[in-house]
Amino acid sequence: MNEFQKAIRAGIPAELPPKKEIDERINHAPRRKEILTEDEKVLALRNALRYFPEPLHKELLPEFAGELARYGRIYMHRYRPDYPMHARPIADYPARCSEAAAIMLRQRSSLSELGAVPADHAVSLRNER
């Protein structure tokens, strides 16, 4: 299994991946207006943390709260995949059934082929799983 296949199989990593800088060269979505009440912000953060084991929350919280304050959204930059986003031959996708492999192929390449739109922000990490 290569790195890409391992990353796919692993899903959300058990350990905290290294923090990521935001790549300014990739076209980013503009900052959203502030819309949430204080209570709703708590909810947004609790919702985002649902994806990660409880012991990681202390470390993730300031990052997610920072994103929410800066962009009005929680993008979970740290969890952006490291493998390059592009269409690979169907045989490269680790799968138990061919339809699932076809879907992985289309899901990944749909994102990469978005071209000049802010791909970095187009979909949150929640799609990664």
Place this chain on the structure above:
Amino acid sequence: MQYLSEMSDEQTLHMYSGHPMGLFPSQKGAPRVVITNGMMIPNYSKPDDWERFNAMGVTQYGQMTAGSYMYIGPQGIVHGTTITVLNAGRKISKNGEGLEGKLFVTSGLGGMSGAQPKAGNIAGCVSVTAEVNPKATETRHSQGWVDEVISEVGELAARVRKAKRDKEVVSIAYSGNVVDVWERFYEEDIQIDLGSDQTSLHNPWAGGYYPVGLSFEESNRLMAEDPVKFKEEVQKTLVRHVQIVNKHAQRGTYFFDYGNAFLLESSRAGADILAENGLEFKYPSYVQDIMGPMCFDLGFGPFRWVCASGDPKDLRETDLIAGAVLEEMAEQAPPEIEQQLRDNLRWIRSAEENQMVVGSMARILYADSAGRILIARAFNQAIREGRIGPVILGRDHHDVSGTDSPYRETSNIYDGSRFTADMAIHNVIGDGFRGASWVSIHNGGGVGWGEVMNGGFGMLLDGSDASDSRLEKMLFFDVNNGIARRSWARNEGALFAIKREMERSPDLRVTLPALADEKLIKDHLNQA
């Protein structure tokens, strides 16, 4: 992705607005993934509801094909735009002349709008596309999708004058606001033959449309720091934008809405965009004038496929197969659909040369239900014989049946039902149990959150008999569902198409409308 890599062919993954709810036991032949995006209780589907619930992480914007894993880059939109520009050209042609030396002015070099310069070149005119975001312009220029970039409007005017005079086929990007182009060309008396707009007006308050007179950076700052003021600036620009388009229209410009909600948003901004009856807009949407009656009502729409091997040889082979099918169909077609088939035959023959692949080995063409089925069946046969690897079928959402969108896909439905969404919902359910490998249904996408329901599908062909039977049943429904609805709305082309289909397919029985005489009804009401 992890779920997908683990699942068997007796499980289904349910995606709730980007959230993988989980894998559930199902059965072979059922969709492996069911995707919904932005499904809301209808009363909670205003733009601010999206801002709030998206920020909370419980919903996401629908998108069109990207949200259903069927985006293939701008090829589909190049094809659609080329057909639209060609047909708009036919509309303004006085003596059967083509588009040589004629000028097309529009805006947007983003995800989909970036296809316009290329379509202009394929259609053979001079095109000017304005874009405020230098990064987007750079991207398209470096990809070779637009020939030249000019950032001074006076220089642009001089360049365009020369291009028109010499009948060049050239695409020019103007790095700046589109309103400046319209205004300057009016002052300098430059005749614009075709005009449109592809800013992201489905999202006017958060970066889809940039006000004139402010720099790109200033606008981005204002948007976040003073959204109320930003909204005012956008509305002011829209009013000015429409004013200058109106002036050009008086000089003979054919302006059309290209599905970005330009007409809708400028009317909301108070621009002078309503026709004299105060109900309709001054300008047609391209679906009402072109796509609806000439394509969708007849079942023609954007069928697409991806060669899963990633091998360009496979794509070439599928191009040949599809071309052969279209040619045979064109020879036997009634005149109503022959032109469609011929246009697409020409497209598929030059598709490779136009180099539109940006990643996946993907192709698009317009075909009706019979054409889609014949092409897919021929692919499955080629897979069975080992001539090509597996093929993934799909389509754009901008199609006959998949999308209910009152100002776009279903804008040429005139029985009052264009604000309903039953068709799109029946489509996704119907495709789901007829053998799609995955299905999706979205709120939003294209024209905006709360303004559209649109759905798509994907289907893997692996050369098996099971693939043959699925493709037949699913593609048939995926087109004829919409034709039935369009014919019930009394659309002439759709009545023709569905009757023809019923003759061919004994298991199809569609309820046909009796055509009541409008005058009879009016006279009766006037007497009463």
